[in-house]
Amino acid sequence: MKVKKRQFIIQPTFPANHRNYVVSGALRAYVVGEEGSEHTISFAVEDWWITDYNSYIYQQPATMFVVALEDSVVLQIDYEHEQILKQTNHRFESLFRQMAERGLAFQQRRLIANLTLSAEERYDHFLQHYPQIARRVPQYALASYLGMTTEFLSKIRNNKVRKKS
Incomplete structure (x- = not known):
């Protein structure tokens, strides 16, 4: 179908x-x-x-x-x-x-x-095990799956970008 x-x-x-x-x-x-x-x-x-x-x-x-x-x-x-x-x-x-x-x-x-696990640890765990899904789903859906707000997930992602630079 x-x-x-x-x-x-x-x-x-x-x-x-x-x-x-x-x-x-x-x-x-x-x-x-x-x-x-x-x-x-x-x-x-x-x-x-x-x-x-x-x-x-x-x-x-x-x-x-x-x-x-x-x-x-x-x-x-x-x-x-x-x-x-x-x-x-x-x-x-x-x-x-x-x-x-x-x-x-x-x-x-x-x-x-x-x-x-902390929110950041849950996100890291998801990225480690399901990177293909993380790239394909909307951020709001991933945030709710991980038990956090979209805004908080955005902060976690921004912090990771800053740490890499």
Whole structure:
């Protein structure tokens, strides 16, 4: 499925009927707080998956938005067909189990980093592990993912430039 930049593939109140594999492009999952501010939950680029997993698995209304940050191409699988694949082909069962395990480990590392690292350390860690994403996503989205304001991220980036000179 082709997705245009700024096009939503998941929106709150509608169930997330598909798990989305990114063939090309970049997507962002985020929630909007009661005060109206956006909080980035995740990004997905080539060879990554993205959806509102709670909505997808339990077929409940989504609580997050998933939007294309660039023109993108995604492949989609619905929950029922995913289950059939897992039941009829052990390779798919193993693949999806490994993806779930890696996803849980990643979320645990992210939670620990958010609790134990300074804002600058979180930014450095992100740059070290995901430089290709840092170059492709808007600064406001990266800032909210890292748990800081755009202005504070800008200060961190400016300080790094000054230190290099």
